[in-house]
């Protein structure tokens with residue numbers, strides 16, 4: 001196969017793995033406690049997150065919980081309503097980092113995620129994780145693939161993360177009474193995260209699809225882990241923050 005096409009396919013595959021871990025581990029598990037993973041699964045997810053994104057979970061969780069505490073009002077770290085659509089879509093990583101590096105934000109919103117021994121040795125060293133990820137690509141496919149697939153992955157991951165925060169608070173359906181939106185096409189590309197209006201309506205729900213035509217591709221994976229006794233889900237039905245608008 002053409003090496004450019006291979007690099008794009010590999011890059012996008014890595015992005016999908018990173019997006020899946022972001023939604024089931026960082027978002028649904030650590031941020032909202034909607035699902036809890038077996039410790040071995042959690043360590044594997046932490047490791048894969050580390051080598052594909054370098055994200056420090058307690059920072060991501062703190063920024064995200066602050067977003068829920070101040071959704072689309074002053075204090076929201078990345079609201080397109082306050083900052084404009086394009087700034088959040090294309091500058092999401094800047095706004096994320098600006099908030100993530102504030103010690104007071106992490107101290108206030110991620111009290112439950114104190115650094116442990118694994119963080120000290122491995123996971124707090126973001127560049128080491130990314131270096132391992134790129135080295136694996138190099139060993140598998142050489143330096144051209146390693147560089148090209150890493151660039152594709154970085155652009156796709158940052159683009160989709162930006163879209164959840166920008167598109168997901170600007171365009172789409174609002175079945176429930178909040179400013180976030182549902183977009184099926186975005187949900188299909190982000191393992192359900194595009195159902196963002198549903199999520200803001202019931203943040204502790206482990207399954208983000210509430211109706212027949214909504215698709216949350218992360219849910220079958222969570223369900224499988226539950227059946228294998230490797231995960232537990234907190235609620236059997238979504239608990240809505242307010243009455244759903246009918």
Ligand SMILES: [Zn+2]
Pocket residue numbers: 067165168169180196200
């Ligand atoms: Zn949101």
Ligand SMILES: [Zn+2]
Pocket residue numbers: 027031032064068199203
């Ligand atoms: Zn959330």
